[in-house]
Amino acid sequence: MDFRGVILLLLVFVGYPWVSVPSAAVRTSGEDYVRPPPRATLNLPSRRTKQSSDPQQVHISLAGGKHMRITWVTSSEASPSVVDYGKLRGKYTSTSMGESTSYTFLFYKSGKIHNVVIGPLEDDTVYYYRCGGEGPEFHLKTPPAQFPITFTVAGDLGQTGWTSSTLDHMDHCDYDIHLLPGDLSYADYQQHLWDSFGDLIQPLASARPWMVTEGNHEKELLPLFSSEFRSFNARWKMPFEESGSPSNLFYSFNVAGAHIVMLGSYTDYDQYSDQHNWLKADLAEVDRTKTPWLLVLFHVPWYNSNRAHQGEGDDMRASLEPLLYAAGTDLILTGHVHAYERTERVAGGRLDPCGALHITIGDGGNREGLATRYLDPQPDWSAFREASFGHGELKIVNGTHSLWTWHRNDDDEPVRSDQVWITSLASSGCLSRRPDKLEFGKISVGP
The missing domain is CATH 2.60.40.380 (Purple acid phosphatase-like, N-terminal)
Structure with a gap:
């Protein structure tokens, strides 16, 4: 085992200090809202007991x-x-x-x-x-068969006091499904934290379906050990086989009138990969007369004006954005950056009325704190951005309109901080401009 492996083993057994928590509230330039600091990790001992058959x-x-x-x-x-x-x-x-x-x-x-x-x-x-x-x-x-349908969305949850606030606010929403674009437990090799995370979310996750995809904190790769995504795949089996996917790390499903695609930022996505080939075939089967809404989730954002994680999604975007653009993707939801940001419709790095609307919502309550530094000036495609903990709510009202709302965790109260009506591309005439579905791989977008 190399030096890095030895260090990781030590981290597993003795723990390691997480990113320090600021001692004072943070105020960013030009904003009136003063964000409180991150809260400490919850003390949630596992309830596992020997020979217990309790679920x-x-x-x-x-x-x-x-x-x-x-x-x-x-x-x-x-x-x-x-x-x-x-x-x-x-x-x-x-x-x-x-x-x-x-x-x-x-x-x-x-x-x-x-x-x-x-x-x-x-x-x-x-x-x-x-x-x-x-x-x-x-x-x-169970979810409804037709519109309206409501989703809650929160990424990068973890197990802190702010996680508890986010879950409490979600619990007061009349929602049908929760969508989570990666970074669930923040176990990071400490496997008992998977157990405590499961207990923490049980009141909500046992009552409404949780549909998740992986983030970097699910990878848990140890040198010389075959451990990549071992915990995630064992604990969070998703309907990948039902969607024809070869991997639990990417899949799709239909609900009401929406086709939802969950992609993997940390598995191969180039044009020769299983994920690329599967996505191309999956999108080719989407019938927008039956599922007028097309939503996509993955972990690393493609459009991000925060200084954190700049450029990390560029390679994935270069490979997969042409497919999603040709398919007429309405909304792309991501995490990773610990802040909130909503874009205008964008493709190829520029404003495009037929591009997807991107939302970064990696602010569920993680222990690493908020990403408070943004690029200046704000890009023209960035419509709203704020570094606060919170969750999103997407209500698809019908085949043409949905309402997106982001709720900031203002102390322990959910405050509606951003809201926008979204019109589906299926009703806007954009899909008639697309090439034939069989030509997805040949389309190019942007300059």
Whole structure:
């Protein structure tokens, strides 16, 4: 093992100091709002107990075709991977069996991770369910089949006091699905933090589907060990197989009238890669008469006027933006930069009425603090930017209009700080200007 590997091993067992927290509130030039400093990491010891069959870290996700995946962890290896469910509290009319897995990470061994797909389920309906044949009852609500539908969005969550505020504010939204563009637990090799993160989000994630993609803090790559994305893939199985993807790191799904694509910023994306080939085929199958909205999420932003992480998305943008532009992508949501920014419609580095609207929302509550330094002057494509913790809410009202709102965490109150109506490209005439779908790879955008 090389020197870097030794250092990483030491970090796993003894911990390491995170980015320091400012001792005073931060004010940026020209803004009246004074941002409070980041809050400390929560003390959330794992509730895993030896031989316990109680379901822990329960979260749900869409599994395609009116099905839902229920995921939970038990300490007991004997606990069965079974879910009983029904539409009446305490009365279960259906049972589904599933599968289980576990993983090791150096000297850590996870609990038994259960994955059970239930359904078919009725749209816009509350179901009650029980995991493992015993224990507490949970409930979930399936998404609607038609508009309107509401998404919450927050990236770079972590496990701090601000994470708690963000989750609390989301809990007061009447939403259908949560979208998370990477950086979930901030475990960073310390595997018990995956367990505490699962417990932290369980009240929300067990009731509404969470659809996630990976960020850099999910990579957890150790030299000389095959560990890349091991924890993420074991704990957060997404419907990649249902969408024809070869990898859990990128996939797509349909809900109501939206086609949503989750891409991987940290897996190959050049024109010869599996991800590029899969995306090209996936977009070619999108029927904008049935799904007039096309949304895309990944971790590293392509359009970013913050000084943090400048240029990191350039290579991915060069490879994949032509495909997304040709497909008429309406909205691209990213994280990574710990601040909020919304662009105008843009493509090829310049304003374009048929380009995507980009939103960076890597401000869910992470322990690393806010990215407060912006480029000056502000680019013409940057419409609104602010370094504050918060979450977004996207309400797709119908096939032509949606309402985007960003809620800043002002102390412990959600304050609506940015709001804009978005018109779909499917209704704007832009799609008629696109080349044939089979020619996606030949289009070029920008200068």
